[in-house]
Amino acid sequence: MTVPDVAPPVSQDGLPHYDVIVLGAGPGGSTAALRLAQHGVRVLLVDRERFPRSKPCGGGVLVAAAARLSFSLHAVSQRVVYGFRVTYKRDAGFAHTYPEPLAIMTRRRDLDTFLADQAATAGATFADGRAVSAIHRNGAGMIVDFHDGERAVAAALVAADGANGVSRRALDMPVLDRAVALEANSPGLPRHAPDHVSLDLGSLPGGYGWLFPKDGHTNIGVGGWPVVGPQLKTHLAAYAASEGLSPAQLEDVRGYTLPLRRFDEPLTRGPVVFVGDAAGLIDPLSGEGIHNAFYSAQLAADEIARYLSGDVPDLRGYEHAVRRQIDPELAVARQLQALFHQRPWPYVRLLRHSGRFWRSFCRTVRGEATYVGFKGRLGPAASLVDVAAAFAARGVAQRSGWSHP
Numbered sequence: 001m002t003v004p005d006v007a008p009p010v011s012q013d014g015l016p017h018y019d020v021i022v023l024g025a026g027p028g029g030s031t032a033a034l035r036l037a038q039h040g041v042r043v044l045l046v047d048r049e050r051f052p053r054s055k056p057c058g059g060g061v062l063v064a065a066a067a068r069l070s071f072s073l074h075a076v077s078q079r080v081v082y083g084f085r086v087t088y089k090r091d092a093g094f095a096h097t098y099p100e101p102l103a104i105m106t107r108r109r110d111l112d113t114f115l116a117d118q119a120a121t122a123g124a125t126f127a128d129g130r131a132v133s134a135i136h137r138n139g140a141g142m143i144v145d146f147h148d149g150e151r152a153v154a155a156a157l158v159a160a161d162g163a164n165g166v167s168r169r170a171l172d173m174p175v176l177d178r179a180v181a182l183e184a185n186s187p188g189l190p191r192h193a194p195d196h197v198s199l200d201l202g203s204l205p206g207g208y209g210w211l212f213p214k215d216g217h218t219n220i221g222v223g224g225w226p227v228v229g230p231q232l233k234t235h236l237a238a239y240a241a242s243e244g245l246s247p248a249q250l251e252d253v254r255g256y257t258l259p260l261r262r263f264d265e266p267l268t269r270g271p272v273v274f275v276g277d278a279a280g281l282i283d284p285l286s287g288e289g290i291h292n293a294f295y296s297a298q299l300a301a302d303e304i305a306r307y308l309s310g311d312v313p314d315l316r317g318y319e320h321a322v323r324r325q326i327d328p329e330l331a332v333a334r335q336l337q338a339l340f341h342q343r344p345w346p347y348v349r350l351l352r353h354s355g356r357f358w359r360s361f362c363r364t365v366r367g368e369a370t371y372v373g374f375k376g377r378l379g380p381a382a383s384l385v386d387v388a389a390a391f392a393a394r395g396v397a398q399r400s401g402w403s404h405p
């Protein structure tokens with residue numbers, strides 16, 4: 001635990017008082033705490049785990065995500081990836097490379113510790129190993145109860161406690177839809193294309209399999225719609241075997257969920273803003289969530305700084321910012337997800353044979369292009385996408401196990 005070097009001021013009720021408490025020190029929470037500290041805000045960043053801690057995640061950070069940060073992730077990068085290898089239903093597949101980096105491979109224990117250190121260096125107080133058990137309104141602000149019986153007060157709270165946190169339940173937020181995934185680590189590197197990220201498409205309804213080559217080991221996983229949950233173990237073993245990895249040698253096998261936002265859902269509750277997985281901001285097409293954890297945390301921190309300085313009366317500007325800057329991308333990603341999983345094969349062929357499609361994919365991964373821009377370039381045909389996606393979404397509703405497509 002990083003002990004605060006300056007004791008927080010004590011409020012009238014005898015409790016330690018911060019401007020902001022950030023609940024959860026994943027990519028979202030640490031980014032919010034860093035940005036708030038840079039705004040000169042007195043911030044407490046808390047996490048229930050002792051750091052360094054792991055989190056079920058491939059640890060793949062797209063260049064688009066890394067580019068959101070004002071510092072390099074070089075220190076925690078185990079490999080820079082320039083190419084993807086794609087298989088369809090575990091066939092022999094194909095590989096493409098790109099002249100520029102596409103992603104970096106990290107271990108979440110390294111990445112998250114590094115990000116929390118950045119926040120602490122900027123002036124945030126980082127308290128790890130401190131689980132929050134409850135949160136309550138306190139006049140215009142919030143009170144946080146810790147498991148050890150202590151409490152703290154803040155004018156605002158960033159709910160960055162991920163897929164399984166306490167904040168959504170405590171504040172009576174709607175239950176999020178979820179995708180499911182199972183991941184593991186395997187010693188050694190993949191037999192095929194060890195420098196590439198490998199994706200297996202078409203084997204799992206609503207998802208895919210992945211191989212992420214790290215430093216001397218490989219992260220392997222499978223994920224998809226909730227209906228595939230009971231079959232994930234079988235899929236993981238079959239995928240590992242098809243890639244020459246021994247299912248018996250898989251270590252740290254862990255299942256987890258990926259929360260997905262519906263667009264009519266709120267993102268704030270009074271002085272509380274929800275970011276990253278706690279807000280369901282995972283990309284439904286790729287399952288990638290670190291990018292929007294960074295992005296939403298920065299939007300939230302900027303709005304909180306305005307709120308604390310009295311420039312705005314409440315935090316609803318954050319909700320508007322997400323609706324303007326993140327939701328349109330997620331909406332197209334949902335459409336593409338529905339279309340892709342209705343019939344994956346044509347898109348796999350397109351990726352294999354169309355240099356233009358591959359370059360467009362790489363530019364999106366690098367943050368130089370967007371799903372919205374991709375759809376916009378289709379011109380009048382974009383309305384055909386809307387019609388086809390609406391039709392495909394009905395299939396998703398029937399096949400996925402989600403309450404909404």
Ligand SMILES: Cc1cc2nc3c(=O)[nH]c(=O)nc-3n(C[C@H](O)[C@H](O)[C@H](O)COP(=O)(O)OP(=O)(O)OC[C@H]3O[C@@H](n4cnc5c(N)ncnc54)[C@H](O)[C@@H]3O)c2cc1C
Pocket residue numbers: 023024025026027028029046047048049055056057058059060061062130131132133160161162163164165166181182183221256257258275276277278282287288289290291293
């Ligand atoms: C199997 C799998 C693979 C994935 N692979 C990738 C990938 O390769 N690339 C990618 O971009 N995304 C990936 N994702 C998604 C990514 O992991 C998440 O989107 C990302 O971690 C969200 O960051 P976050 O900060 O919102 O939440 P989290 O990273 O989940 O952090 C939440 C933090 O809150 C803390 N917390 C929770 N409850 C409490 C409490 N009561 N008190 C105190 N602290 C609490 C937790 O300990 C945790 O540290 C993957 C997800 C899964 C499930």
